[in-house]
Amino acid sequence: MATLADSFLADLDELSDNEADVLEEENNDVANMEEDIDGDLADIETLNYDDLDSVSKLQKSQRYIDIMQKVEDALEKGSDISNQGLVLEDDPEYQLIVDCNGLSVDIENEIVIIHNFIRDKYRLKFPELESLVHHPIDYARVVKKIGNEMDLTLVDLEGLLPSAIIMVVSVTASTTSGKPLPEDVLQKTIDACDRALALDTAKKKVLDFVESRMGYIAPNLSTIVGSAVAAKLMGTAGGLSALAKMPACNVQLLGAKKKTLAGFSTATSQFRVGYIEQTEIFQTTPPALRSRACRLLASKATLAARIDSTRGDPLGNAGKTLKEEIHKKIEKWQEPPPAKQPKPLPVPDSEPKKKRGGRRLRKMKERYAITDMRKLANRMQFGVPEESSLGDGLGEGYGMLGQAGSGKLRVSIGQSKLAAKVAKKFKEKNYGSSGATSGLTSSLAFTPVQGIELTNPQAHAHQLGSGTQSTYFSETGTFSKIKRT
Numbered sequence: 001m002a003t004l005a006d007s008f009l010a011d012l013d014e015l016s017d018n019e020a021d022v023l024e025e026e027n028n029d030v031a032n033m034e035e036d037i038d039g040d041l042a043d044i045e046t047l048n049y050d051d052l053d054s055v056s057k058l059q060k061s062q063r064y065i066d067i068m069q070k071v072e073d074a075l076e077k078g079s080d081i082s083n084q085g086l087v088l089e090d091d092p093e094y095q096l097i098v099d100c101n102g103l104s105v106d107i108e109n110e111i112v113i114i115h116n117f118i119r120d121k122y123r124l125k126f127p128e129l130e131s132l133v134h135h136p137i138d139y140a141r142v143v144k145k146i147g148n149e150m151d152l153t154l155v156d157l158e159g160l161l162p163s164a165i166i167m168v169v170s171v172t173a174s175t176t177s178g179k180p181l182p183e184d185v186l187q188k189t190i191d192a193c194d195r196a197l198a199l200d201t202a203k204k205k206v207l208d209f210v211e212s213r214m215g216y217i218a219p220n221l222s223t224i225v226g227s228a229v230a231a232k233l234m235g236t237a238g239g240l241s242a243l244a245k246m247p248a249c250n251v252q253l254l255g256a257k258k259k260t261l262a263g264f265s266t267a268t269s270q271f272r273v274g275y276i277e278q279t280e281i282f283q284t285t286p287p288a289l290r291s292r293a294c295r296l297l298a299s300k301a302t303l304a305a306r307i308d309s310t311r312g313d314p315l316g317n318a319g320k321t322l323k324e325e326i327h328k329k330i331e332k333w334q335e336p337p338p339a340k341q342p343k344p345l346p347v348p349d350s351e352p353k354k355k356r357g358g359r360r361l362r363k364m365k366e367r368y369a370i371t372d373m374r375k376l377a378n379r380m381q382f383g384v385p386e387e388s389s390l391g392d393g394l395g396e397g398y399g400m401l402g403q404a405g406s407g408k409l410r411v412s413i414g415q416s417k418l419a420a421k422v423a424k425k426f427k428e429k430n431y432g433s434s435g436a437t438s439g440l441t442s443s444l445a446f447t448p449v450q451g452i453e454l455t456n457p458q459a460h461a462h463q464l465g466s467g468t469q470s471t472y473f474s475e476t477g478t479f480s481k482i483k484r485t
Helices: 004-046 062-077 081-085 092-122 136-146 163-174 183-212 219-225 227-237 240-244 280-284 287-309 317-334 359-367 372-377 417-431
Strands: 444-447 451-454
Touching: 062 092, 062 183, 092 136, 092 183, 092 227, 136 183, 183 227, 219 227, 219 287, 219 317, 227 240, 240 287, 280 287, 280 317, 287 317
Parallel strands: none
Antiparallel strands: 444 451
């Protein structure tokens, strides 16, 4: 049997072995981490930002080439009606549309990368241009058009930008601090612009293919917003399933561009709206109602996309119903408000109305009745100016008060019935039949005949009934014997 010291030594040996294993694992992790960091740094070092091919690799990928070849073949061949009896997920054309939606998202990201490349290179020539032209494609077109020209009055930007932006760009270019680019840097910038424009053209071709198949893929959504807008919404969202999962408030902003006001007021600028503004319903709606129509279109389009994602109505009847609801609501908004009808007077009652009466109402009327002083203050005598509290007609007017007699503001006030009743009730309460007597009264009276007599101060308050015995006091108030009947 092992002793206690032996068990302690065994535990120490196990702990030392575990610590050695843990340290070895930590050393291996640190070594692997260092290898990963070194590999990442090596990749970053090999990545040359001066070379466009090392930054943009999508156009040379096999996936991009295959999808674009299938899209071109499908556009030349047209829609294959024989496959429309298949399940949507098993249809190869639907799979191609899903791939096209994913490719359109990748093209968008690639255009952003190329835009950053162009902006970094052209910043030496015209640093203010990136703050004036925000859209990547517009920026690439303007850069390609300007090139290395320092005098923008010689460059025709008509058709590339709005007139107000062209004016601001021309004025800013005249005061810019940029310098002409070297030939090699300028050539790389122009090549990047060409690649961005080529990607934009490929994206339009993909959207055209998706648009041609929208009647089969999303019939309800196409019925509401049109095939072109439905294809753009699906392409931006990343597919029909992604569009169906998106809330309506985000669908409204799909495709929205950041507006460049160039210092002008934002009071008249239109609210942010994406591809929804290209729909026929939105364009035919009055400008005052377009914000409400945009929210309505986005909500109904989201419902239609959810119906199409589950293949709930392949014929598009649900989309037609939703479109009719949109038209009815917009027509309802445009209706003038109903004319205000003149309200006729009520028919007079031939019978007198039932009014509350009785003692309580009479007391209430007497309590709140207008006083004689107030009646005189409310009256004015013809041809006689009234006196006022501040004089010269200022302050509160006194009316006919003080205009008769000595000129003093004094009106004879008679005691009202209510005050008389209250005084009587108070008197009965203090000196009534409750047995309470005043502290000044006494039952002893001094007379010249008998000297001191015992009297009853409340004798006048008691009345004797016939057939009853008399009290100790007589009617005169003197003490007498008991009389019995």
